[in-house]
Amino acid sequence: MRNYTPLVTLLLIYAVMIAIGQGIQGMWQPIMLVIFYIAVGQALNIFLGMTGYVNFGYVALLGVGAYGMAVALGYYTDLGLIPALTLGFILAILLAFIVSMVVGGIALRLRGAYFAIATIGVNEGIKYLILGGKIWGGSSGIVLSGILRKAYGAETMRFLSTVFADAGLIVVAILSGVITMYILNSRLGYGLIALREDEDAAKVMGINVRRYKQIAFVISCILAGLIGATAWTLKLTYVFPQDVFAINYTVEAIVIVMLGGAGTLLGPVVGGLIYALLKYYLTIAFPGMQLLILAPLLIIVILLFPEGVVGYLAKAARGTRFEKFVR
Amino acid sequence: MVKNRWLLVAILVVSTALILGCAQEQQPTTPSGEGKVETLYFGAPISLSGKFAEEGKASLEGMKIAAKWINDHGGIKVGDVTYNIEIKAYDDESKKENVQSLIERLATVDNVKFILAPYSSGLTLAAAPIAEKYQVLLNSHGGASDYIFEQGYYYVVQTLSPASRYQTGFLDMVKAKDPDAKRLALVYEDGEFSRAVHEAAREYAKQLGFEIVYEKTYPAGATDLSPILNELKAANPDVLIGGGHFADGQLLAKQLAELKIDLKAISILVAPTFTSFYEALGNKAEGIAGPAQWEVGVKYSPEAAEKLGIEWYGPTQEEFLSAYKEAMGEEPPYQAAEAAAAVLSYAKAIEKAQSLDPAKVREAMNDLEFMSIYGVWKIDPETGKQIGHEMVIIQWQNGEKKIVWPESAANAEPCYPMPTWDEKEGGATCGS
Amino acid sequence: MAFVEQLISNLLYGAILGSVYGLATMGLSLIFGVLRIVNVGHGAFIMVGAFIAYWMFILYGIPPLISLFLAIAVGMAIGLAIYMLVVKRLVDAPELASLLAMFAIGIFIEEFAKQIWGADYVGYSWEIGGVSMLFTEVPFTKLLAFASSIVIAAVVYVWFRKTKIGKAVRAVVEDREGATTCGIDVSRIYALSFSLGIGLTVLSGVLVTLFTPVGINVYMGGEYTLKAFVIAVLGGLASPWGAFYAGFIFGLIENGSYTLLGLIPGVEPFGLTRFLSSVVLMLVLLVKPTGLLGGE
Structure with a gap:
């Protein structure tokens, strides 16, 4: 039974968010922060949510995506704006693809927590390759705004770093x-969920477990690369290795997926909303104390709603006419 | 039926949460009426948590002291209206995404036109495109890197000395004290800031005739520098410059002592300017120098300003010190002074421009020059880069942090060459 | 000649540092081995230990070696409290839930520590001299860190091998259900192992400051969390002994490779040593997914 109706809920939420962002003064950046967190959660969820495997190296994929775009815009500026941007997206995808194939090829042979901890070295490895090897400017990073302004003019630069970057994200x-949604409705999705519940049983049933995991991993990683390219390189107009390969983004993405409900479509959206808004308003209300408040809240949520908010709602909506809108 | 409402509830919760944010405090700051007293907000996304928490707190306190001084001394007068300054600060958690949201919030919800940039070059760079978009001024008091001002942002100005000037004063000092000390080594953190500082210093050193005998970096967070230091020892340098932030600066000094690498002079970034440096190292810190944007005891005063023919503005050093001590219970680090100077520069420029329009204030800044506790404030009109302010070199002497360079600001002679590690083990200090 | 001398000096320091790393990873491996919980908040507990050493020295002049006892006591108490309040409810929950809970606990500890101790970088000077050995100078404090790591690891080893309760813990690691049927009270073993794991981690924080007595800060743990994870995998993840040996190997690789990588022109060898340890990790997993010393 294919069911795409939850996409209606998803698009509705985005429409409301964009309307709020555009309609109310000062809400656009906070909305973009929320969408950044949602995107980060959504992309991670494709792998983590569906397979139950934790990818600690996740942020490294945002990082290489960011570098792909920065290298194209910074080193191939002369190609012209559209070709350089296109190259940027291609490089972001390509780098993410290569990294995910290599990492996946090695680490996906491991099960559960072994996989999680094995991937923790990925982020550090890539960061120190760039730093130690002095690749792409090493620790000096790539600072784009001046280059873009000179090459394409101030207006275009502003358009790129505000409108285009946000739209891209x-x-x-x-x-x-x-x-x-597509995966949830496909053979791949059923296979993944089967392996999440019981990997050995899935294997016995003839599911090519390795291949399924690898596909989900690569898709998740490429989307992460695109997030890095838009939300970081284009929006911030600079890339520093210490800045993009920061492990806390991985953890934040996991928190979002967990809060919302792993393996659901709307989970990362709800998780991202709760997480980002909570943090934003705690920041304003209790400067410097927000993490101290957030941490116990998180523990309480984990203890009370282990399957996440959407997981809980989906259960609650079962058998009602809202059922097909929540997943 | 009860269950059917869950979805509705969820959507309602989400939307109300979003809308709540906008209902909060819409502050009108439009000038009106005659002889009126109004409040003018300066916005500050500043790090109260995360890796720049320490610097952020000091900066915020500096801003508050400066704002209070302005308010106690008649506020800012624009036409008939007197404005009292208030600092509107939010915690950016030392994170780039938060900075962008907060800048927008300040520029739109809080209707702030004058923003004090977040701490560090990276965060200042993240803030710049958003500030430029809303055409609000961004005054950098903690973002030293030169490249911020090479990107062509018009609304971004700098109050502190740029990174390229951090270690140059020390090299001048060594050359003046001992023209024969030629063998220079550089050991620094592989970070964007310390690299910018030391690459500029290396070129400057070559001009001065130093010979670079060793240059290596270590990654941030290193807990053992012995591989580099063993090599350094073999290179037999006279003088060392290096460091990066707090922890690594302390570690560098500690391991130089442990490995007994004697040098005539050492200058380390950031770490030595903090009292905790001496507390951590004891008398091993004796003779270690470091660049500072400002230091307690620096000789900037209304009299010094008069001598130079520049106007003085802001609290005197005594006033600033006692206010900071009262609030924080300790002496102010330089972050407090540079943030205070940024606030003062806004006040001065607004009064000069007689307008709250950021474009006019930015224009007024072009030929603004004044002296405060922090020293001279003057920017390059083209880039907004700070050119008036001078760094000072501090050195630990007999348990006290002394200013030893430039001579015009110094309150002590440089201790040169510094005592050897063996002498220090025997209790030697500078000046004993 | 200089090359060989430096290589030997670096290996010496690498071995000392490695012993500290090894001990700092044992607690992580113990908790994972017994409870299958990934303690992503690991570094926060190391930080607590470092501050215990610092405050005892600064306030009362108590040398860090004595603080070791206090640290393990405090650590075990914290560990037991966390187990009772949170972990107990999560033992059978999916990995992800406990992982996240430990992350939140780590953050809470760091932020709480910041409220009471501030965000300053501090350090202490316990000057007891040093000795020239193998072309370099080694302070006695570092040698003490080395010796205590080995002694503590050995004590833990003997405790596991020889005592009844230690054997029970090992039985649970081997086979949870089997241990239950043999009449072992698994929940008690969980509580003990978690508390001991945290205790060892806090204790290792004291040793960390013996090696690096400066730069102590509430956020210092992150660096050690990452290293501990890499070391734990190298050592087979579920085995505290494997972790201890792997710590040595890690220290030797990190410091020893510096001299070799320095031969490559135009790079920053120190940064590349960190890259190399990630490569080694990947290679080990490729060849032997159970870790270098796994299968014990």
Whole structure:
């Protein structure tokens, strides 16, 4: 039974968010922060949520995506704006693809927590390769705003770093949602969920477990690369290795997926909303104390709603006419 | 039926949470009426948690002291209206995404036109495109890197000395004290800031005739520098410059002592300017120098300003010190002074421009020059880069942090060459 | 000649540092081995130990070696409290839930520590001299860190091998259900192992400051968390002994490879040593997914 109706809920939420962001003064950046967190959660969810495997190296994929775009715009500026941007997206995808194939090829042979901890070295490895090997400017990073301004003019630069970057991120976020929905409805999705519940049984049933995991891993990683390219390189107009290969983003993404409900379509959206808004308002209300408050809240949520908010709602909505809208 | 409402509830919760944010405090700051007293907000996304928490707190306190001084001394007068300054600060958690949201919130919800940039070059760079978008001024008091001002942002100005000037004063000092000390080594953290500082210093050193005998970096977070230091020892340098932030600066000094690498002079970034440096190292810190944007005891005063023919503005050093001590219970680090100077520069420029329009204030900044506790404030009109302010070199002497360079600001002679590690083991200090 | 001398000096320091790393990873491996919980908040507990050493020295002049006892006591108490309040409810929950809970606990400890101790970088000077050995100078404090790591690891080893309760813990690691049927009270073993794991981690924080007595800060743990994870995998993840040996190997690789990588022109060898340890990790997993010393 194919069911794409939860996408209606998803698009509705995005529409409301964009309307709020555009309609109310000062809400656009906070909305973009929320969408960034949603996107990060959504892309991670495709792998983590569906397989139950934790990818600690996740942020490294955002990092290489960010570098792909930065290298194209910074080193191939002369190609012209559209070709350089296109190259940027291609490089972001390509780098993410290569990293995910290599890491997946090695680490996906491991089960459960072994996999999680094995991937923790990935982020550090890539960061120190760039730093130690002095690749792409090493620790000096790539600073783009001056280059872009000179090459394409101030107006274009401003357009790139505000309108285009934000639009790009929204597209990637929605795309991640659509792909999630597609996978949930496909053979791949059924296979993945089977292996999440019981990997050995799935194997016995003739599911090619390794291949399924690898596909989900690569898709998740490429989307992460695109998030890095839009939300970081284009929006911030600079890339520093210490800055993009920061492990806390991985953990934040996991928190979002868990809060919302792993393996659901709407989970990362709800998780991202709760997480980002909670943090944003705690920041304003209790400067410097927000993490101290957030941490116990998180523990309480884990203890009370182990399957996440959407997991809980989906259960609650079962058998009602809302059932097909929540997943 | 009860269950059917869950979805509705969820959507409602989400939307109300979002809308709540906008209902909060819409502050009108439009000038009106005659002889009126109004409040003018300066916005500050500043790090109260995360890796820049320490610097952020000091900066915020500096801003508050400066704002209070302005308010106690008649506020800012624009036409008939007197403005009292208030600092509107939010915690950015030392994270780039938060900085962008907060800048927008300040520029739109809080209707702030003058923003004090977040701490560090990276975060200042993240803030710049958003500030430029809303055409609000961004005054960098903690973002030293030169490249911020090479990107062509018009609304971004700098109050502190740029990174390229951090270690140059020390090299001048060594050259003046001992023209024969030629063998220079550089050991620094592989980070964007310390690399910018030391690459500029290396080129400057070559001009001064130093010979670079060793240059290596270590990664942030290193807990053992012995591989580098063993090599350094073999290179037999006279003088060392290096460091990066807090922890690594302390570690560098500690391991130089442990490995008994004697040098005539050492200058380390950031770490030595903090009292905790001496507390951590004891008398091993004796003679270690470091660049500072500002230091307690620096000789900037209304009299010094008069001598130079520049206007003085802001609290005197005594006033600033006692206010900071009262609030924080300790002496102010330089972050407090540079943030205070940024606030003062806004006040001064607004009064000069007689307008709250950021474009006019930015224009007024072009030929603004004044002295405060922090020293001279003057920017390059083209880039917004700070050119008036001078760094000072501090050195630990007999358990006290002394200013030893430049001579015009110094309150002590440089201790040169510094005592050897063996002498220090025997209790030697600078000046004993 | 200089090359060989430096290589030997680096290996010496690498071995000392490695012993500290090894001990700092044992607690992580113990908790994972027994409870299958990934303690992503690991570094926060190391930080607590470092501050215990610092405050005892600064306030009362108590040398860090004595603080070791206090540290393990405090650590075990914290560990037991966390187990009772949170972990107990999560033992059978999916990995992800406990992982996240440990992350939140780690953050809470760091932020709480910041409220009471501030965000300053501090350090202490316990000056007891040093000795020239193998072309370099080694302070006695570092040698003490080395010796205590080995002694503590040995004590834990003997405790596991020879005592009844230690054997029970090992039985649970081997086979949870089997242990239950043999009449072992698994929940008690869980509580003990978690508390001991945290205790060892806090204790290792004291040793960390013996090696690096400066730069002590509430956020210092992150660096050690990452290293501990890499070391734990190298050592087979579920085995505290494997972790201890792997710590040595890690220290030797990190410091020893510096001299070799320095031969490559135009790079930053120190940064590349960190890259190399990630490569080694990947290679080990490729060849032997159970870790270098796994299967014990």
